[in-house]
Structure formats: C-alpha cells, structure tokens
Amino acid sequence: MTTETALFEIRLKVRDYECDLQGIVNNANYQHYLEHARHEFLRSIGLSFADYHYRGIDLVVTRVEIDYKTPLTSGDSFVVNLNMKKEGVRWLFFQEIWNEQSGKICVKAKIAAVAVVNGRPKNCAEIDEIFNKILAKKE
Amino acid sequence: MTTETALFEIRLKVRDYECDLQGIVNNANYQHYLEHARHEFLRSIGLSFADYHYRGIDLVVTRVEIDYKTPLTSGDSFVVNLNMKKEGVRWLFFQEIWNEQSGKICVKAKIAAVAVVNGRPKNCAEIDEIFNKILAKKE
Amino acid sequence: MTTETALFEIRLKVRDYECDLQGIVNNANYQHYLEHARHEFLRSIGLSFADYHYRGIDLVVTRVEIDYKTPLTSGDSFVVNLNMKKEGVRWLFFQEIWNEQSGKICVKAKIAAVAVVNGRPKNCAEIDEIFNKILAKKE
Amino acid sequence: MTTETALFEIRLKVRDYECDLQGIVNNANYQHYLEHARHEFLRSIGLSFADYHYRGIDLVVTRVEIDYKTPLTSGDSFVVNLNMKKEGVRWLFFQEIWNEQSGKICVKAKIAAVAVVNGRPKNCAEIDEIFNKILAKKE
Numbered sequence: 001m002t003t004e005t006a007l008f009e010i011r012l013k014v015r016d017y018e019c020d021l022q023g024i025v026n027n028a029n030y031q032h033y034l035e036h037a038r039h040e041f042l043r044s045i046g047l048s049f050a051d052y053h054y055r056g057i058d059l060v061v062t063r064v065e066i067d068y069k070t071p072l073t074s075g076d077s078f079v080v081n082l083n084m085k086k087e088g089v090r091w092l093f094f095q096e097i098w099n100e101q102s103g104k105i106c107v108k109a110k111i112a113a114v115a116v117v118n119g120r121p122k123n124c125a126e127i128d129e130i131f132n133k134i135l136a137k138k139e
Numbered sequence: 140m141t142t143e144t145a146l147f148e149i150r151l152k153v154r155d156y157e158c159d160l161q162g163i164v165n166n167a168n169y170q171h172y173l174e175h176a177r178h179e180f181l182r183s184i185g186l187s188f189a190d191y192h193y194r195g196i197d198l199v200v201t202r203v204e205i206d207y208k209t210p211l212t213s214g215d216s217f218v219v220n221l222n223m224k225k226e227g228v229r230w231l232f233f234q235e236i237w238n239e240q241s242g243k244i245c246v247k248a249k250i251a252a253v254a255v256v257n258g259r260p261k262n263c264a265e266i267d268e269i270f271n272k273i274l275a276k277k278e
Numbered sequence: 279m280t281t282e283t284a285l286f287e288i289r290l291k292v293r294d295y296e297c298d299l300q301g302i303v304n305n306a307n308y309q310h311y312l313e314h315a316r317h318e319f320l321r322s323i324g325l326s327f328a329d330y331h332y333r334g335i336d337l338v339v340t341r342v343e344i345d346y347k348t349p350l351t352s353g354d355s356f357v358v359n360l361n362m363k364k365e366g367v368r369w370l371f372f373q374e375i376w377n378e379q380s381g382k383i384c385v386k387a388k389i390a391a392v393a394v395v396n397g398r399p400k401n402c403a404e405i406d407e408i409f410n411k412i413l414a415k416k417e
Numbered sequence: 418m419t420t421e422t423a424l425f426e427i428r429l430k431v432r433d434y435e436c437d438l439q440g441i442v443n444n445a446n447y448q449h450y451l452e453h454a455r456h457e458f459l460r461s462i463g464l465s466f467a468d469y470h471y472r473g474i475d476l477v478v479t480r481v482e483i484d485y486k487t488p489l490t491s492g493d494s495f496v497v498n499l500n501m502k503k504e505g506v507r508w509l510f511f512q513e514i515w516n517e518q519s520g521k522i523c524v525k526a527k528i529a530a531v532a533v534v535n536g537r538p539k540n541c542a543e544i545d546e547i548f549n550k551i552l553a554k555k556e
Binding site for chain 2: 438439443444445446448449452467470475477478479480481482483484485
C-alpha cells in the first residue's frame with residue numbers, strides 16, 4: 001500500500017517512553033499506533049469512537065494479526081496507513097507502518113472489528129453507510 | 140512508613156515493558172503503580188473507583204509530588220504503600236515504593252485528590268465517612 | 279488449555295489505568311499481559327529476557343495473532359497461560375487469558391518469536407536446550 | 418508561559434488509548450507528554466536522550482511536581498511547552514500543557530533532572546554548555 005493507494009494515513013514520531021529495554025518500540029505499542037490511525041480515520045469521516053461509545057455503540061476489535069518486519073527506534077518518524085473492506089458482519093482493516101527515514105516497512109497488520117450494540121455484534125446501518133460512501137469515492 | 144505504620148500496601152513486580160531504553164522503569168510508570176495502590180486500597184474498603192465514576196462521582200488527582208530515589212529494573216519486586224489524611228476539601232495520600240530485593244526506597248510521593256461531583260470539587264459525605272472509619276480504626 | 283495442560287501460568291489483576299474510555303481493558307494491554315507471562319516463564323526456567331539482551335541475544339516477536347473473546351474490566355482477576363513448540367527457526371507460543379471471576383476466556387493468542395543474534399534470526403543452542411528440557415519434562 | 422516566552426513547544430493530539438475509564442487522559446500520561454516535549458527539545462538542540470544513554474550519560478528525573486488543572490479528552494489537541502534554568506547540579510524544567518480548543522491550561526509542572534555519569538549525579542560540561550548557549554540566545 002502506498003500513499004496513493006491507502007485510504008488514509010497519519011504521520012507520527014516515536015516517543016522515547018515507547019521504547020523498551022531492547023531500545024526499540026515495544027511490540028504492544030504498534031497496536032497503539034494502529035488503533036490511533038483507525039480512530040483518526042474515523043474522525044476524518046465524521047465518526048468519533050468516543051461519541052459512538054457514549055451513544056451505546058462500541059466499535060470492537062475481535063482479531064488482530066500483526067507481522068513485525070523491522071523495528072522503530074528513538075527519533076524515528078513513521079507513517080501508519082490503512083485500507084478496509086466489509087466481510088460479513090466484520091470490517092477488516094489492512095494497515096502498515098513505514099519508517100520514513102529508512103523507507104522500510106515496520107509492521108503489516110490485519111485487524112477485524114465489529115460494531116457491538118447492546119452487547120451483540122451487529123451491522124450498524126449508520127456506520128456502514130458512511131464507510132461505503134468513502135469506499136465508493138475511492139474507486 | 141513501614142508495613143506496620145502504613146494504612147495499606149500491595150506487592151507488585153516490574154513488567155519488562157515498563158522499562159524504557161535506559162533499562163529502568165520509566166518515570167510515568169511509577170505514577171501508575173501509585174494509582175493502582177490507591178485504587179486497590181479503595182477497593183479493599185468497599186469503594187470502587189470505577190463504580191463511583193459510573194454514579195457521577197469522580198475521584199480526581201489535583202497535584203502530585205514525586206521524588207525519584209533509586210530506580211526499579213527488570214525482575215524487581217516492590218511494595219507500594221500509603222497513608223492518608225484530610226486537608227480542607229482535599230484528601231492527601233502519602234505513598235512510597237520500596238524495592239524488596241535491595242530494601243532501598245525507590246519513590247516517595249504526595250498525591251492530592253478531591254471528589255468531583257457534577258464537575259465541582261466537593262466533600263462527599265459517603266466517601267469521607269468510610270475514610271474516617273478506616274483512619275479511626277488505625278489509631 | 280487448562281492449569282493442568284499449560285506449561286506455565288501467572289495470575290494478574292486489571293489495573294484501572296489499563297482500561298480505556300470504553301471502560302474495558304484496551305486491546306494493546308492484553309499484548310502486555312501476554313508478554314509479561316512469557317517473560318515470567320523465561321525467568322522461571324532461568325532465562326532473563328533482559329540479561330540476554332545485554333549479552334547481545336534478543337528474543338524478538340515476529341508475528342502475533344490475537345482473538346479477543348470477552349473483555350476484562352476494572353476489578354477483574356485473570357490467568358495468563360502458555361504452551362510452546364519449535365517450528366523451524368521460530369518458537370511458537372500458544373497463550374490464553376481467562377477471567378477468574380466469570381470463568382470465561384478473554385483472549386486466545388499465537389505468538390511467533392525468534393532469537394536474533396547480531397541482527398539475524400538464528401537458532402540459539404543455549405536457549406533451545408533449556409526449552410527442550412522443559413518440554414521433555416512436561417511429556 | 419506563552420508561545421513567545423517559552424523556550425520550546427510541541428503540538429500533540431490525544432490518542433484514545435491514553436484516556437481511562439473516566440473518559441479523560443490518565444494522569445500518568447501527562448508525564449509522558451511532558452517527557453516527550455523535553456526529549457524533543459533536547460533533540461532540537463542536538464542532544465539525543467538515547468545517544469547519551471548509550472555513551473554512559475543518563476539524564477535522570479529526580480523530582481516532579483504536577484498540578485492538574487483541567488483534563489484533556491478524546492479529540493483534543495494540545496501544546497506542551499517548557500522553560501528551564503540551572504540550580505546547583507540540577508536542571509529545572511518548567512512546563513505547561515495547554516488545550517488548543519478551549520485555550521485552557523491543563524497541567525503546570527516543575528521537573529528536576531540531573532545528569533548521572535557512572536551512577537552519580539554530576540555536572541556534565543558538554544550538556545551544560547549547550548543548554549547555556551540556548552538560554553543565552555533566548556535572553
């Protein structure tokens with residue numbers, strides 16, 4: 001996925017406290033970067049993760065697959081991008097993290113999420129409509 | 140403060156991801172340890188930080204003073220303790236973190252907190268009563 | 279995997295700061311729990327993740343697959359367990375997180391890790407020998 | 418302290434995972450923001466926290482005082498600024514966090530740090546010289 005083919009991307013910079021004693025970004029923190037990119041994407045299309053929660057609709061991750069390719073370290077800038085598609089009740093997010101200095105890929109991830117309404121996974125027409133418009137515009 | 144004079148204490152163990160690239164526990168994580176000890180103390184006397192929040196009463200920290208004495212590192216076990224007293228509308232928590240292996244003090248902290256009800260700092264009779272019973276029992 | 283069939287397990291308790299605005303443990307924190315269980319397992323068999331790093335041998339996660347089943351929330355106690363096997367140069371860890379109150383499974387995970395020596399994935403005879411002894415003892 | 422009088426400032430945005438179950442940024446995370454601003458300041462004047470560590474010189478926080486004024490929440494953008502002065506062997510950092518939307522101050526902090534060389538607090542001529550040049554330029 002490149003800047004041209006990605007649906008969305010953000011630029012971030014490693015914060016030193018995100019590195020662990022190996023001197024590289026701790027594995028779990030890439031999940032934070034991926035989540036933040038998804039939530040910023042939602043926000044960019046008018047959907048707030050927080051507001052939906054307070055209205056009783058939770059966007060919930062059900063599965064993550066993350067391949068760790070090359071680590072990020074102190075001082076690195078990086079891009080987190082995403083594409084998405086619907087599969088049954090699930091929305092699949094395909095995400096990558098790229099080191100801007102080295103041009104190397106750091107992480108490739110596939111994240112499955114569902115809307116949970118009153119405790120149950122459910123198609124949420126309102127969210128689907130917005131997502132579908134975005135995907136239609138992209139083609 | 141010792142195990143005898145402390146109002147409450149918990150034992151924890153450093154988790155490797157809490158260490159940063161200096162190989163020692165990152166400063167902000169000691170604040171996590173201190174918070175967890177306070178919330179476990181609350182729980183031990185029948186007060187749940189989470190339940191109060193959902194009832195519209197938030198226990199909010201207004202000031203922290205933390206002296207960092209000796210660092211914790213990978214593999215260390217430690218004790219987090221606390222004492223407290225009321226001062227005006229504020230509850231003051233005096234907390235320490237002790238390394239169990241070395242016997243050295245790691246952190247000394249003074250944390251001020253208030254109950255916030257409908258967005259305003261306020262004495263909360265219910266919480267004060269429970270705290271006062273605990274303090275009376277200790278004397 | 280049960281307490282009887284797991285190679286190793288630890289008991290932990292949710293810390294309130296690990297919960298996000300949905301009121302449940304943030305997804306990335308389960309990865310922290312899983313990592314801490316693996317590192318405590320290593321320590322239990324005489325291998326320190328930190329010491330190996332300082333000797334130039336890094337245990338590096340190359341892939342995670344995590345299924346999120348039911349969330350943990352404020353006050354919950356849980357067990358993190360693990361089993362493992364070798365597959366080529368990789369060690370595979372199979373891990374679960376169980377809620378102790380509800381008895382429900384929270385997370386199922388498969389984590390692939392390699393030893394990286396001088397920047398390259400490599401079989402590390404010393405580590406393999408210790409792992410093999412543990413696995414042999416278990417059978 | 419304003420943009421004009423501050424020695425340095427960075428702009429950041431709240432990430433949802435930094436909010437806890439109260440729906441606001443968890444107290445310890447402000448320490449992360451303050452640290453990141455200090456490290457970015459160091460980097461901006463040619464000092465890398467990480468490089469110094471690998472050369473055996475650690476910049477270590479010995480005391481923090483943080484006043485929490487108004488909380489940050491999901492979606493907020495904010496500025497973290499800093500000023501500094503020398504006091505004995507310690508460098509004192511005066512820092513603030515301002516909410517960009519509301520214009521309200523969120524946090525006021527005073528952070529004391531020392532250089533630790535071979536395990537002892539020590540004036541580090543190299544670092545002092547760079548800091549002094551920066552401070553002289555500002556006047």
